[in-house]
Amino acid sequence: MPSMDLMNHRVLSELAVGEEAVVSGLDGGGGLATRLAAMGVSPGARIVVLQNRGAGPVLARVRQTRIALGRREAAKIRVHANGVQGDG
Amino acid sequence: MADGGQPATLLIGLAGQPNVGKSTVFSMLTGLNQEVGNWPGRTVERREGRVRTPTRDVRLVDLPGTYSLTSNSEEERIAREFLIEARPDVVIVLVDASALERSLYLLAEILMFPVPVVLGVNMLDVAAGEGIEVDPPVLATALNIPVVPLVAARNEGVSELLAEAVELARHPSSYVPVRPDVALPHRDVHRVMTDLVAPHVPAEMPAGWAALKLLEGDQALTGSLPGRIPEPDRGQVQAILAEHEDAVLDIAGGRYDWIGRMVRAAVRRPRIGQIGITDRIDRAATHPVWGMGLLLLALALVFLLTFTLAGPVQEWLDVHVVAAASDWLRTSLADAPAWIPGLLADGILAGAGIVLTFVPILAVFFLALGILEDTGYQTRMAYVMDRYMHRMGLHGKSFLPLMLGFGCNVPAVMGARVIESRPARLITILITPLVPCSARLLVVAFLVPVFFPDHPTAVALALVTGNLLVLGIVGIALDRWVLKSERVAFIMEMPLYHMPNARTIVLYAVRNVRSFLSRAATLIVVVSAVVWALGQFPGPDLDSSLLAGMGRALAPVGDLMGLDWQLIVATVTGLIAKENVLATLGILYGSAGDGLAGAVSVAVSPASALAFLVVNMLFIPCVATIAAIRQETGSWLWTLASIGLMLGVSLIGGVAVFQIARGLL
Numbered sequence: 001m002p003s004m005d006l007m008n009h010r011v012l013s014e015l016a017v018g019e020e021a022v023v024s025g026l027d028g029g030g031g032l033a034t035r036l037a038a039m040g041v042s043p044g045a046r047i048v049v050l051q052n053r054g055a056g057p058v059l060a061r062v063r064q065t066r067i068a069l070g071r072r073e074a075a076k077i078r079v080h081a082n083g084v085q086g087d088g
Numbered sequence: 089m090a091d092g093g094q095p096a097t098l099l100i101g102l103a104g105q106p107n108v109g110k111s112t113v114f115s116m117l118t119g120l121n122q123e124v125g126n127w128p129g130r131t132v133e134r135r136e137g138r139v140r141t142p143t144r145d146v147r148l149v150d151l152p153g154t155y156s157l158t159s160n161s162e163e164e165r166i167a168r169e170f171l172i173e174a175r176p177d178v179v180i181v182l183v184d185a186s187a188l189e190r191s192l193y194l195l196a197e198i199l200m201f202p203v204p205v206v207l208g209v210n211m212l213d214v215a216a217g218e219g220i221e222v223d224p225p226v227l228a229t230a231l232n233i234p235v236v237p238l239v240a241a242r243n244e245g246v247s248e249l250l251a252e253a254v255e256l257a258r259h260p261s262s263y264v265p266v267r268p269d270v271a272l273p274h275r276d277v278h279r280v281m282t283d284l285v286a287p288h289v290p291a292e293m294p295a296g297w298a299a300l301k302l303l304e305g306d307q308a309l310t311g312s313l314p315g316r317i318p319e320p321d322r323g324q325v326q327a328i329l330a331e332h333e334d335a336v337l338d339i340a341g342g343r344y345d346w347i348g349r350m351v352r353a354a355v356r357r358p359r360i361g362q363i364g365i366t367d368r369i370d371r372a373a374t375h376p377v378w379g380m381g382l383l384l385l386a387l388a389l390v391f392l393l394t395f396t397l398a399g400p401v402q403e404w405l406d407v408h409v410v411a412a413a414s415d416w417l418r419t420s421l422a423d424a425p426a427w428i429p430g431l432l433a434d435g436i437l438a439g440a441g442i443v444l445t446f447v448p449i450l451a452v453f454f455l456a457l458g459i460l461e462d463t464g465y466q467t468r469m470a471y472v473m474d475r476y477m478h479r480m481g482l483h484g485k486s487f488l489p490l491m492l493g494f495g496c497n498v499p500a501v502m503g504a505r506v507i508e509s510r511p512a513r514l515i516t517i518l519i520t521p522l523v524p525c526s527a528r529l530l531v532v533a534f535l536v537p538v539f540f541p542d543h544p545t546a547v548a549l550a551l552v553t554g555n556l557l558v559l560g561i562v563g564i565a566l567d568r569w570v571l572k573s574e575r576v577a578f579i580m581e582m583p584l585y586h587m588p589n590a591r592t593i594v595l596y597a598v599r600n601v602r603s604f605l606s607r608a609a610t611l612i613v614v615v616s617a618v619v620w621a622l623g624q625f626p627g628p629d630l631d632s633s634l635l636a637g638m639g640r641a642l643a644p645v646g647d648l649m650g651l652d653w654q655l656i657v658a659t660v661t662g663l664i665a666k667e668n669v670l671a672t673l674g675i676l677y678g679s680a681g682d683g684l685a686g687a688v689s690v691a692v693s694p695a696s697a698l699a700f701l702v703v704n705m706l707f708i709p710c711v712a713t714i715a716a717i718r719q720e721t722g723s724w725l726w727t728l729a730s731i732g733l734m735l736g737v738s739l740i741g742g743v744a745v746f747q748i749a750r751g752l753l
Contacts, residue, residue, distance in 0.1 A: 034156065034304050035158075039155050051471075065190050
């Protein structure tokens with residue numbers, strides 16, 4: 001699905017606490033992408049932000065696990081609004 | 089692998105992602121029959137155990153917990169080298185039933201190898217608590233490999249898991265798993281790549297897996313494999329890699345699609361995600377304000393526990409064991425030449441006594457930290473500290489070894505292994521000695537009330553705060569001007585909170601105390617004996633000894649900080665172990681115990697006293713820490729840099745504090 005819908009495209013670090021979204025892409029090179037994917041953060045995965053305050057790290061729940069992400073890493077995870085993609 | 093005839097010992101690997109209960113399963117199976125060492129040439133711990141089963145003897149190797157087999161970390165390289173080079177008969181892959189999809193990701197990779205795999209689905213109780221039901225036989229049918237349900241924490245299913253692995257080793261030809269494929273957009277690219285690399289991969293490496301790793305941008309393989317491929321093909325491989333940098337996501341996507349198909353019929357979960365206890369606690373525990381409050385409270389509790397529980401034990405050991413043994417030595421050796429009981433009692437036994445009396449403090453400290461780790465809270469501390477650690481080019485994980493440093497700098501330096509990138513690890517190792525260890529805290533706790541009877545708590549707090557400030561400044565400076573660490577990614581799983589397990593906590597404490605004993609004990613005893621000799625030679629008394637001579641030679645430096653030669657010598661002997669500072673002061677000021685307090689407070693001015701305390705807080709922690717730094721950095725240059733850094737910082741700190749305090753006090 002080469003989804004180029006620019007609507008609703010944001011990055012994980014922009015989501016507020018409690019917001020849910022679906023991962024749509026990963027920026028920042030292969031090394032980071034393979035690490036994130038192996039920890040469950042891959043396109044199509046539902047992700048919920050559990051903590052995200054100020055300039056600190058982001059805590060998110062994805063595939064039943066909790067992942068802490070540095071702010072810079074969270075900014076490289078592209079997401080789109082929940083429900084756009086039906087897969088769960 | 090001799091089938092028929094004498095059954096040889098089976099080699100079985102135990103693999104799994106972190107936090108799936110792998111070490112519990114390993115301990116249950118091997119009990120005390122395990123050897124702990126390092127992987128050859130690596131700093132990662134290797135555990136192997138022997139298990140007797142009714143049919144075969146098994147060598148069980150615990151592989152490092154890894155999320156995948158891409159060569160991002162030392163652990164991942166070790167796990168894959170084991171699969172490729174050690175040629176195990178069977179690999180057991182352990183997964184967490186409460187996070188089944190995510191933990192099956194590693195299985196998706198391991199199935200690319202020709203090694204037969206048994207799957208253990210652990211933590212079925214935790215999953216049930218979250219409302220998730222897993223049906224192992226259905227999963228086994230989907231995957232077409234043996235699947236064993238477990239609750240390892242209650243020792244349920246553990247021996248069945250091994251029995252299944254041994255059984256599979258008898259019929260390896262029956263093993264035909266359902267393997268994942270690359271998601272469609274890149275499936276053909278993977279096929280082409282596999283054909284290109286197949287003739288050139290090392291004999292034991294599956295070509296399909298090697299092709300996947302190249303497309304995933306695996307550092308080790310992209311560095312080594314294309315060089316083995318002759319020219320027309322190599323160019324094509326490079327061209328495909330350049331064109332398909334985005335293949336990474338389709339490979340991962342293909343694995344998760346496969347996982348989705350495998351678990352579809354085997355897992356039932358609640359329709360609405362309920363908010364579990366973990367998420368409820370985390371709202372406070374990861375909050376920048378409340379989380380920080382909790383962290384400080386937890387640390388305060390750890391120290392309170394350590395000093396109230398271990399303090400009395402330490403004193404008891406000092407009086408009833410060390411002093412008693414010393415007296416006994418002197419009386420029973422009364423007829424020998426005076427230097428023999430001197431060397432034994434004041435040199436060797438004094439050193440051994442330091443080691444012995446230090447054990448209870450470390451034991452309680454590490455038991456307390458073990459509880460924090462085993463409940464899962466420790467990762468939350470790393471999370472809360474992340475925003476501050478960033479200023480030093482580090483991230484949250486570096487806080488964990490630094491926290492160990494409050495107990496003892498030796499395990500803290502070794503604990504820096506958890507940090508992935510070398511620059512960040514070096515910064516962590518270099519600033520670790522600035523964390524005041526419990527030995528230094530003891531010196532402060534004894535001397536501050538002597539020097540500053542009016543404001544002991546304020547002065548002690550100021551000293552600790554000063555150290556942490558210097559730590560911050562040095563860390564920022566190192567990051568800015570020396571190591572310029574390349575902003576490593578902070579990605580860390582935060583496990584579910586759970587009730588701590590006594591066995592795990594005790595093992596954690598034993599491991600850390602043992603690392604202090606094995607690295608520090610001999611060194612402390614030897615150096616203690618050497619310092620005793622320096623203090624005796626050429627005689628007749630300490631005042632005219634080599635030790636005093638060294639102290640006097642350093643007097644010009646001492647003058648800048650207001651330290652007389654006795655204080656200099658005390659600082660230098662603190663190199664052995666910080667508790668020595670008190671012992672040496674006792675000898676040099678000619679009295680021990682309460683007498684020391686009176687003698688010292690008369691002889692030393694407040695400004696000098698403050699400078700002395702600051703210097704000792706910032707000075708090289710002890711020889712054992714230096715030895716650990718040498719081992720962990722693998723470089724004398726960095727070890728010398730660390731020593732130079734500590735000398736410089738303590739000198740600057742001492743001079744500044746003395747010059748300022750002299751003007752004020």
